[in-house]
Amino acid sequence: MQARDALNYDYSVAKCFTYAAILFGIVGMLIGVVIAYQMAFPELNYLAGEYGTYSRLRPLHTSGVIFGFLLSGIFAAWYYIGQRVLKVSLAESKFLMFISKLHFWLYMILMVIAVVTLFMGISTSKEYAELEWPLDILVVVVWVLWGLNIFGLIGIRREKTLYISIWYFIASFLGVAMLYLFNNMEVPTYFVAGTGKWYHSVSMYAGSNDAMVQWWYGHNAVGFVFTVPIIAMIYYFLPKESGQPVFSYKLSLLSFWGLMFVYLWAGGHHLIYSTVPDWVQTMGSIFSIILILPSWGSAINILLTMKGQWGQLKENPLVKLMIFASTFYMFSTLEGPILSIKSVNALAHFTDWIPGHVHDGTLGWVGFMTMAALFHMAPRMFKREIYSKKLIEAQFWIQTTGIILYFSSMWIAGITQGMMWRATDQFGNLAYSFIDTVTVLIPYYAIRATGGLLYLIGFFMFTYNMYKTMTASKAIESEPQNASPMAA
């Protein structure tokens, strides 16, 4: 390691991932709005032949926003936060710099191939794990490169103690690595049995075992991609932006271990009243309820960080975005456990309440926090103030309205659906046929799609604001200590 004369943090890779996050955010959310409108107006399924059908676009939406927008945001945050809290620059290690650039370019190649293959309909048909085996191998390579970077940077750090955000990044890396490897164990049919295309595979697990492994993965991918790294972000960005140290560092450690102990057991709640053993369902349900504690531990810690400083919510829209994100996190992590109670799940399972729950978490917690993080990083990375405070305020309210329309319409739709499915007449016959339940939901689907559209409009405003910040905003002399500078 060299001396620190004139040494600066190197944000070149963080910038690359910032561009990627914006690009995949637009693509993923745009597809999301299209499929939402397709559900309200089915004729929209025939816009582009086989490539425009809901079945093709849905995995593109989920993969686009989860593995495109969000992972890019997480990687950008890592390449920014990692250096700063470890007090070491990427520029100090040629090897780590090479690894991080390789990480970015391989990730981009992977994403492009993923988009093409999903459009072609090439899929393992496992939810959130649709990519076929050659791409799975590339995913592992990309992930290992990120891990090399995490532990490499930790290896040359100056700060002895790993800040809590680093704990969460490490957990995210290890958790996803374990889940992804086991859930994507698959048999390439062409090489084993001489059938199918060379890239085709079937799951190594059969029947109920496959379901259990799938939802152990599916649920915990949410845990270690949607929850853990976003907490890593908020534990850094909120204190830094507000100038307030985290309310209780001890609580952050306790919540961390609580989350690690409990989260991985809760996947069974996706399979309640299905063919898996009853004890798996009960365990999933119970652990989901317990999961409120560490989740709220983190969220309350974040809210109390603003103790005595609530005025900042009026002054600083980035603090407002983050506090709202944390509030949505509390909301979503209460709703999830409620949905996991067996009697509630009997009503809610398979209904639209579930995408409603997913989206108040993703749009509110994940989306708001990721955008706030990119806004906070922009003045420091591009040496310019944020282009427009008014635009952030407008974006915030438009998107919040969108989220509320989304989850409220889906709650009503879900409970309506659940009640209609179980309704019987005096002789025990079902009161409604399935199509009755579909037609009654159309207005709610239209409201949901409009909510999604509002969120997308907000994201375009965010994109414009970021673009102007990068290219045309007023240059700043020195790096801001706390609150990000922004023009009115």
Place this chain on the structure above:
Amino acid sequence: METIREIQAYAYIVATIFLVVMMYSYLYHLYKAEKKGTRNYEQYGNIALHDNIDDAPIENRTPSNKEKE
């Protein structure tokens, strides 16, 4: 079948008690370390606030770091 269920039930209760004990022991350890003065956990919150490259680390990784630089 019944034997397996019994083993599962015992394993479940043992694991739950073990994890609860672990959590509370950890909490006790955190507060005790602060009370004895061996560690001040709350100072680590400042790692996020004083994160310029030329800020002094909250805790140096090696005592000789400063001398090297």
